[in-house]
Amino acid sequence: MIRRLILSSKHIDELKRFTIDSLPQESCALLLGDINGDDIVVSRIISTKNADKSKTTFSIEPNELFEVYKDAENSGLDIVGIFHSHPAPAKPSTIDIKYMKINPIPWLILSTTNNELIVFLYDNIIRQLELVIN
Numbered sequence: 001m002i003r004r005l006i007l008s009s010k011h012i013d014e015l016k017r018f019t020i021d022s023l024p025q026e027s028c029a030l031l032l033g034d035i036n037g038d039d040i041v042v043s044r045i046i047s048t049k050n051a052d053k054s055k056t057t058f059s060i061e062p063n064e065l066f067e068v069y070k071d072a073e074n075s076g077l078d079i080v081g082i083f084h085s086h087p088a089p090a091k092p093s094t095i096d097i098k099y100m101k102i103n104p105i106p107w108l109i110l111s112t113t114n115n116e117l118i119v120f121l122y123d124n125i126i127r128q129l130e131l132v133i134n
């Protein structure tokens with residue numbers, strides 16, 4: 001059972017910087033890496049455009065998503081997580097929960113109001129994973 005998402009502090013800085021640059025829109029990115037037992041290890045972050053251009057929702061254009069999948073495959077990695085920011089607490093919204101059920105990989109959410117960074121996974125229930133920064 002997946003329990004932990006492992007990221008480097010460089011990845012966190014990258015996500016925070018990109019999120020600040022995207023304001024006032026929500027930012028989104030895909031996390032590439034490997035699954036290793038109970039751990040998901042992130043090795044690359046690919047930032048994507050928020051196709052919704054919205055302050056409160058996000059979506060990734062199918063063509064861009066396809067390019068990221070190709071890129072991941074070429075580098076022998078999997079898409080192991082979805083990142084987006086919230087102008088609110090880092091808690092999945094009703095819309096997020098709907099899409100988390102369709103994409104049952106870890107969802108990493110950064111709050112731009114209090115800087116909280118929390119990762120959730122849907123597997124029958126929404127549960128929080130341990131975030132490990134190394």
Ligand SMILES: [Zn+2]
Pocket residue numbers: 084085086092093096
């Ligand atoms: Zn959200």
